[in-house]
Amino acid sequence: GAGVSQSPSNKVTEKGKDVELRCDPISGHTALYWYRQSLGQGLEFLIYFQGNSAPDKSGLPSDRFSAERTGGSVSTLTIQRTQQEDSAVYLCASSLGPQFTDTQYFGPGTRLTVL
């Protein structure tokens, strides 16, 4: 079946512009995660959605970052007034159940480059 998809695969933007990154989770998965993968920094947790509950935003690095999940499915990560340090690969993952111990299925990522 279809896996997690993300779009765009690559995004180049100028400093100060806003960007939107999209994630389509696996159908039926209730949990959705966003991560940031920077060179040499591993995976940084950003935000977690579970069903219709309020998201866990504790990993968002600044108030320029926000995310929403519509209808318990598609999610959009928005970065306002992008900075060069925002350049990274942004990964989305989904899992079937609500627990952090459930296996996560990752999308291919969006590579963001801020000039």
Next chain:
Amino acid sequence: GNSVTQMEGPVTLSEEAFLTINCTYTATGYPSLFWYVQYPGEGLQLLLKATKADDKGSNKGFEATYRKETTSFHLEKGSVQVSDSAVYFCEGAGANSKLTFGKGITLSVRP
């Protein structure tokens, strides 16, 4: 909270060499432990996992044993192949506690 520490990389091995990638965790209680792998040009995918002490996860010739006495989940393979070249991440998560990934280690296997 949970934390996971992986050995520093990168690691370069010859084909058929023995591989060990260390991973240790710090957690309240006993988290579930995972190894994820990211092959070149592909997304992360689960390699193996263990959910309780003394469990052994295995897949594609890789193994890792959950050892609570040493709080470790080291990844091993007896004979690596060129196709094992990838980035490997260790992860720990409790049922209701925040998950955490190690920084990842790049493995390169030479023919």
